[in-house]
Amino acid sequence: MSHAELMIPFIEAHRYSERVALMDDTDSLTYRQLSEAVERRAQNWQQIVALHRPVVMMLIDNSITSVVDYLTALSLDYVVLLLNRECTLATREQYAQALTPNAVIGDGTVTFLHNDPPSTDARLSLLLSTSGSTGAGKCVALSQRNLTANCDAILAYLPIVAEDITLATLPLSYSYGLSVLHTHLKAGATICFTRHSVFDKAFWEVIKNRPVTSLAGVPSFYEMLLRLRFTRMTLPALRYFTQAGGKLAEAHVTSLAEYAKQTDKAFFVMYGQTEATARMAYLAPHKVLQKPGAMGQAIAGGEFKLTGENPPDGEGELCYRGDNVMLGYVEKAADLAAFTPPEWLATGDLAVCDADGDYTITGRTKRMIKIAGERVNLDVVEQAFLSILAGQNLTLAACVIGEDDKLIAVYSGELSGEQNAQLTDQLVKTLAIPKRNIRLLANVTIALLDNGKIDYASLARQQKGVA
Amino acid sequence: MDTQQKLQQAFSDALGIPPEKVIDGLTYNTIPEWDSTAHMVLIAELENVFDVMLDTDDIIDMSSVAQAKLILQKYDVSFA
Numbered sequence: 001m002s003h004a005e006l007m008i009p010f011i012e013a014h015r016y017s018e019r020v021a022l023m024d025d026t027d028s029l030t031y032r033q034l035s036e037a038v039e040r041r042a043q044n045w046q047q048i049v050a051l052h053r054p055v056v057m058m059l060i061d062n063s064i065t066s067v068v069d070y071l072t073a074l075s076l077d078y079v080v081l082l083l084n085r086e087c088t089l090a091t092r093e094q095y096a097q098a099l100t101p102n103a104v105i106g107d108g109t110v111t112f113l114h115n116d117p118p119s120t121d122a123r124l125s126l127l128l129s130t131s132g133s134t135g136a137g138k139c140v141a142l143s144q145r146n147l148t149a150n151c152d153a154i155l156a157y158l159p160i161v162a163e164d165i166t167l168a169t170l171p172l173s174y175s176y177g178l179s180v181l182h183t184h185l186k187a188g189a190t191i192c193f194t195r196h197s198v199f200d201k202a203f204w205e206v207i208k209n210r211p212v213t214s215l216a217g218v219p220s221f222y223e224m225l226l227r228l229r230f231t232r233m234t235l236p237a238l239r240y241f242t243q244a245g246g247k248l249a250e251a252h253v254t255s256l257a258e259y260a261k262q263t264d265k266a267f268f269v270m271y272g273q274t275e276a277t278a279r280m281a282y283l284a285p286h287k288v289l290q291k292p293g294a295m296g297q298a299i300a301g302g303e304f305k306l307t308g309e310n311p312p313d314g315e316g317e318l319c320y321r322g323d324n325v326m327l328g329y330v331e332k333a334a335d336l337a338a339f340t341p342p343e344w345l346a347t348g349d350l351a352v353c354d355a356d357g358d359y360t361i362t363g364r365t366k367r368m369i370k371i372a373g374e375r376v377n378l379d380v381v382e383q384a385f386l387s388i389l390a391g392q393n394l395t396l397a398a399c400v401i402g403e404d405d406k407l408i409a410v411y412s413g414e415l416s417g418e419q420n421a422q423l424t425d426q427l428v429k430t431l432a433i434p435k436r437n438i439r440l441l442a443n444v445t446i447a448l449l450d451n452g453k454i455d456y457a458s459l460a461r462q463q464k465g466v467a
Numbered sequence: 468m469d470t471q472q473k474l475q476q477a478f479s480d481a482l483g484i485p486p487e488k489v490i491d492g493l494t495y496n497t498i499p500e501w502d503s504t505a506h507m508v509l510i511a512e513l514e515n516v517f518d519v520m521l522d523t524d525d526i527i528d529m530s531s532v533a534q535a536k537l538i539l540q541k542y543d544v545s546f547a
Contacts, residue, residue, distance in 0.1 A: 137478075196519060197503040198503060199495070199506045199507075199526065199527055200527065201527050201528075204527070220504060220507075223504065224504075224507050227507050227510055227511065227526065228523050228526055229522070229523045229526075230525070232523070233523070269517050372504060434483075434504070434505075435483040435500070436481075436483050436504075436505060436508060440516075
C-alpha cells in the first residue's frame with residue numbers, strides 16, 4: 001500500500017486543512033500535519049509488522065503522539081486493544097496473556113512480539129476495556145461501523161462546529177473520552193490536551209486563553225467544578241458542556257442547568273455505555289431544569305425498550321438497539337475469531353419512561369457500583385474481601401455492599417483497630433480502589449433470604465445513613 | 468482541640484493519612500493520597516470544620532499545608 005492511498009478515519013474530509021487539530025501545553029498539529037504524521041508512522045510500522053490485521057496492545061494517554069498512534073493503527077486496519085498508559089504492569093500482562101497480541105504500541109513505538117497470524121472477525125476493529133485502570137476486565141469489541149455510527153449520531157445533536165476548541169480531560173482509553181476525540185476530528189475542530197488538573201491555576205488559564213468552547217465530564221469532574229464555584233465564573237467562550245458516565249446528583253444537575261440558562265450556554269445530560277460504543281441517549285438541554293434526574297431519549301438511529309416491566313411505575317431493564325451496539329465481549333484470543341452481535345443490548349440498568357418519552361435511570365439489575373466513574377462489581381469485591389479474611393484466619397460472616405463512590409465491607413463480630421486498618425490496606429492493594437471510598441463496618445447481622453442468599457437489599461437499607 | 472489540631476485532623480480525615488504526616492511542607496500531588504479527588508474532599512472538610520466558604524482562587528492556591536494556614540487566616544481563622 002502506498003501512503004497516498006492510506007485512508008485515515010474521521011479526518012478524510014479535511015486532511016489537508018491548515019486548521020489546528022490537536023494541541024497540548026506546548027505543541028500543536030494542523031490537520032495536514034496530523035495526516036502527514038500518520039502517513040509517516042504507517043510507513044514505519046509496516047516495516048516492522050508484516051502481518052495483515054495484527055492484534056496490537058496500544059497504551060495511550062491524552063497526548064498528540066497517542067492520537068497519531070491511534071489513527072495510524074486504525075488506518076492500517078489493525079485490531080487495537082486500547083489501554084490507559086497508567087494501567088498497572090499486572091493488567092498489561094494479564095491482557096498480553098489473554099489476547100496474545102502481535103505487538104505492543106506506545107509513544108509512537110512498536111514493540112514486535114510474534115508473527116502468528118491471529119484469527120479475527122473481519123468486522124473487528126477496536127477493543128476497549130470495561131474496567132478502566134483497575135484490573136484486566138473483559139473487553140468490548142467494536143467495529144468501524146460502530147465507531148462511525150456513534151460518531152455521526154453524536155454530531156447530529158451536539159452543536160460541534162469546526163471553529164470549536166474542546167478540552168479533552170477524559171482519558172482517551174475510555175469510551176466517552178474517545179467519542180469526544182472522534183466527533184471533533186470528524187467536525188474538523190480542535191482538541192486540546194493539558195496535563196494540569198482542575199485544581200491547578202494553569203488549567204483555568206488554558207480554559208480562558210485558548211479559549212475552550214466546550215467541556216465534557218463525568219460526575220466527579222462536575223463535582224470538582226462546582227466545588228470551585230464554576231457557576232460563578234465568567235467564561236464567555238464556553239458554549240456548552242456535557243455530562244455522562246454515571247448519575248450526577250440532581251441538585252448538581254440543577255445548579256449547572258441554572259448556570260447554563262443564565263449565561264446562555266447549553267448543558268447536555270447524556271447516557272451511554274462502552275457496550276454501545278459510547279452514547280445511547282441525551283436529554284434536550286431545555287428540559288434539564290424541569291427533569292434533572294432524567295437522561296432523555298435515544299440518539300438518532302437508536303431505540304430503547306424496557307423489559308420485565310413492574311407496575312405501577314413501569315420500571316424495567318433498559319435495552320437498546322442501534323448500529324453502535326458492540327459486536328460482543330472478549331475475554332481470550334479465541335473470542336476474537338467470530339462474533340454474534342446482540343440485536344438488543346441489555347444495559348443492566350433499570351429505568352422508567354415518562355409521558356414525553358424521556359427515560360430516567362432508577363437502579364441496576366446487577367450488583368455493580370461506580371467508583372470515580374469506573375465500574376466495580378460488588379460480587380468480585382466480596383470474593384476478594386472473603387479471601388483476605390480467610391488469609392488472616394478470621395472466621396466471620398462478611399459481605400460487601402455499596403453505592404456509587406462508596407464501598408462498604410461489612411462483617412459480623414468485632415476486630416481491633418489495627419486489624420481493620422490492615423483489612424482496608426489489603427482491599428486498597430488488591431482492588432486498586434482509593435482508601436477514601438472504602439468503609440469497614442463491624443457488628444452487622446447479615447440476614448439471608450429464603451433461598452439462602454444474602455439479603456443485600458435489607459442490608460443496604462439498614463446501612464443507608466449509617467456509613 | 469485548637470485550630471492547629473483541627474487543621475491536622477481535617478487533612479488527616481480528607482486524605483486518609485495519619486495526623487503526624489500532616490506537616491507544613493506536605494504538598495498537593497506529591498503523595499498518592501493527595502490527588503485532585505482528595506483535594507475536593509479536603510476543601511469540603513476545611514469549609515465544614517472552619518465554617519468558611521473559600522473562593523476559587525483560594526481553593527486553587529491551597530497547594531500545601533502551610534499554604535492552607537495562610538489562606539484560612541484571610542478568613543479569620545488564626546493559628547497561634
